[in-house]
Amino acid sequence: MIIQLAAAFSAGAAVTCLSLCILRLLSGVELERKRAETDLPVPVLFRLLMPFLPLVRSTSESEGLASWRRSVAPKLLMAGYGEVFTPGDFIGLKLLVYLLGLVILLIGALSGRVLICLCMAALVVTFYSSMWLSMRIKARHLSIMKALPNVLDLLMLSVESGRDIVSALRDILARRRMDPLGEELTRAFRQMQLGRKRADALRDMAQRVRQPDLTTTVNAIVQAEELGVSIVQLLRVQGDMQRNKRFSLAEKLANEAAVKIIFPVVFCILPSVLIVIFGPLALQVLQMFRVG
Known part of the structure; x- marks a missing residue:
């Protein structure tokens, strides 16, 4: 009976795979x-x-x-x-x-083996249905936050030397390695080249990324251009502010590390150390009682 079921399952799987291959060629x-x-x-x-x-x-x-x-x-x-x-x-x-x-x-x-498969199914569904996309968003926002102060400093130096912000951005992107912030700035720069207003392209980038620090910086730059405020001074202030936020986050993560390491130390490392230290002693005591 089992052999017949296995044969039927194999035949069905083969037909399914063939059908899927055809579907993939046609529509994938x-x-x-x-x-x-x-x-x-x-x-x-x-x-x-x-x-x-x-x-x-x-x-x-x-x-x-x-x-x-x-x-x-x-x-x-x-x-x-x-x-x-x-x-x-x-x-x-x-x-x-x-x-x-x-x-x-x-x-x-x-x-x-219902329990094992239940755990596997829960892990697969939970990670790939919601956690993966959230982790990618968090990693991308963190990368943008780390890179933003350096880009603002480079923009400030270029604008201070007499360049306009668009040409300064073009030179920075030409020399900068491609990262999440570089990808978004490149997309915004291409929109500017196609004739879109600079303020609209920057706002669209902030709306697309929705990273708080980037949104704050974009809003400040747009308002400075509308009000005629010095863009150099604004970039300097924003660069210092974003750098301080980055340092504060690093300090926060460093302070949390001591708390997060307690669980693996108590439940993983400490039991292993106790086994190594007291294991041989316990064996010797048991042997002494058996001999006695």
């Missing part, structure tokens, strides 16, 4: 092209699930999930994946992750 070419054009890391599980997207695309693009797509779209932009995933594709991947969790639970029920 554009999706793969977008992935190849970016250097952003995409989780291995998402790459493995991409061939299955045509199966759930009608659901992920349905009107019933329109509000979900609207809520996901700004998060993808904040994480820098707005040009990698459409909201519908990302929701489709999340639906496939949920289905994968159900498959893991089904395998656990059939094999009798």
